[in-house]
Structure formats: structure tokens, C-alpha cells
Amino acid sequence: xxxxxxxxxxxxxxxxxxxxxxxxxxxxxxxxxxxxxxxxxxxxxxxxxxxxxxxxxxxxxxxxxxxxxxxxxxxxxxxxxxxxxxxxxxxxxxxxxxxxxxxxxxxxxxxxxxxxxxxxxxxxxxxxxxxxxxxxxxxxxxxxxxxxxxxxxxxxxxxxxxxxxxxxxxxxxxxxxxxxxxxxxxxxxxxxxxxxxxxxxxxxxxxxxxxxxxxxxxxxxxxxxxxxxxxxxxxxxxxxxxxxxxxxxxxxxxxxxxxxxx
Numbered sequence: 001x002x003x004x005x006x007x008x009x010x011x012x013x014x015x016x017x018x019x020x021x022x023x024x025x026x027x028x029x030x031x032x033x034x035x036x037x038x039x040x041x042x043x044x045x046x047x048x049x050x051x052x053x054x055x056x057x058x059x060x061x062x063x064x065x066x067x068x069x070x071x072x073x074x075x076x077x078x079x080x081x082x083x084x085x086x087x088x089x090x091x092x093x094x095x096x097x098x099x100x101x102x103x104x105x106x107x108x109x110x111x112x113x114x115x116x117x118x119x120x121x122x123x124x125x126x127x128x129x130x131x132x133x134x135x136x137x138x139x140x141x142x143x144x145x146x147x148x149x150x151x152x153x154x155x156x157x158x159x160x161x162x163x164x165x166x167x168x169x170x171x172x173x174x175x176x177x178x179x180x181x182x183x184x185x186x187x188x189x190x191x192x193x194x195x196x197x198x199x200x201x202x203x204x205x206x207x208x209x210x211x212x213x214x215x216x217x218x219x220x221x222x223x224x225x226x227x228x229x230x231x232x233x234x235x236x237x238x239x240x241x242x243x244x245x246x247x248x249x250x251x252x253x254x255x256x257x258x259x260x261x262x
Contacts, residue, residue, distance in 0.1 A: 008170050008260040009048045010194075013055070013065040015252045016040025017200060017232040018085040020061070030233040037238040037253040041065060042085045043176050043230045045196070047169055052148045056080060056167060056174060062089025068255065073100065075148035078107040078140075080176055081164040082115035090120060094133040103134035107147050109165060113137060140165070155188050157181045160207035168192065172260060173223070176230045179207050186221065194258060195223035198230035211235060218249060227252040 014020075021040040022031030030038055042059030046069065054076045066074075074096040080086055093104045108116060116137070117124045123132050138147070142156050142165075155166040157178035166175030171193040175181070178198055181189075189195065199214035208230065209217065218226045226249045235241055241251050 005050050007049065008172060010172060010258045011046045011048070011069060012229065012252045012254060012256045013044035013046055013069065014041035014059060014061055015229045015231055015254055016042055017230055018042065018083070019232070021231070021233045023233055026233060028233055030237055033237055035238055039254065040231060041254055045174055046071070047150065049150070052150065054078065054148045054150055057086040058089040058093070059085045060088040063092045066092070066095075074104055076105045076107060076150075078147060078152070078167065079109070079112045080166065081159065081162060082112045083177070087112070087115060087119065090116065091133055093135065094131065097134045103136050105138060105147060106135045107138045107140050107145070109140055111163070113139065153188055155181070155185050157185065170260060177208065179205070179209055179213070181217070189221050192221070193224045193260065195221060195226045196229055196252065197226060199228040199235065200230060200232050201234035202236070203234065215246065215249065224248065227256075227258070
């Protein structure tokens, strides 16, 4: 194993809000931008280390994201919450079943498990219909757990009134779909070298941090680097938003890779 094999690498699979960017039927300057960094699929992230591959959330664009990044194995899939833009693509894990010959390890809270069983009832109804995804469903709560040999610390946040899990892996913390984090949960984040946080738009929003709220929280938590995700077309063009951000904060974009070698 080389030194680089032991480095944690994160790839932003998707960085867009629930509608993605461009938005269907929208002709705004962001949705019609020719800058590829303004094209955002639904939010998801992949972690790799020592040959192990873990993905957080499989939204409607999961298949396209796996093909784009040429992913050939998936050791674990973890869900933040049950909204459709975070679970809709789970059926496509079956491609990995074919390649590996094994079920995929899936990790979910009680609420997410109920949603998966409702949305993908054909997987769980004990009917061994050929071609359905094969998975082992693992329950997670708000305590440290292990998946694909990664030690994962959940961070419970609120998406309006809906509990959502963010996750800390080593010194990398990933939080999406939040507009409130308690002081107790913030303590789990402190000391992170990298913080990923949702920032939907500049205006206030009922269930997401806006840009200023995200920047205020980043200033409080003091990561070495921070990246914004779950971005809507209302935030503005990527290159223009970058100009107004603090030096250690950047807009994430689809395909961006971050290696924890600093």
C-alpha cells in the first residue's frame, strides 16, 4: 500500500438542490450557463480509502454519477434522510451486485428504513424476482458506527422539523439539508479540517441554510477548508459566487475531488 492509498479522498458526485441545475423549463442566466460548474446533479458524495468505497445518498442521478466517475465497486451506501432526491436511485446498486456477486451494505435510520421499504417495496416483499437489488439493511442511530471499515460519526441536524444525519469521517464532516444544528452536535464537528455544508441560496429559506447562515456557521466552527453544496440556481453563477467567498470557502461542484493530504 502506498501513502496515497491511505489518504481519504472525497468526490462530490452531485452538488445541486432537489431540482438540480439547470432546472426544467428555466431560462435564467444560471440554468443557461455554459460553465459546466453550473450544472449540478442531486446532492451526493463518495469517499475512498485503501480500496474501500462508500457513498452517501443515492438520488435520482445516481446511475449517471457512477458512470461519470467510472465507479466499479461500492462497499457501502449511507443515507442522510428519506427525501426522494436522496434515495430515489437506490435501485441501481444492483449493477454492483452483478459485479461483486454480493449484496450491498446499506445504512439507514428508522425513518429512512421505513421510506426505503415503502418506495422500494419490491426489494423487501420476500419475492425473489430476478434482477432486484440485493442489500443488507443496517440500522444506524446517533452514535459512532463502522461501514466499509470507515469509522463514521453521525451528526444530527434539523431540516425544518425533519431529523437529518450529517456524517464525520476522520477530519471530514459532511452536512446537507440542514437549517439548524444544536450546540451539542456542533461539538462533534469542531476540529474538522474540511466541512461541507448546504447553502441553498442568498435569501432566507424555511429548511436550508442560506449563504450567510452557512458562512456564519463556518466562521464559528473554524475548519481549515469549507465547501458549499446543495446549491440552487438562485445562489448565482459558480464563478461569481466564488468571488465573494472567504479565502478558505469554496462552492463545491460535480466531480470535485478533495484529498485529505494536508
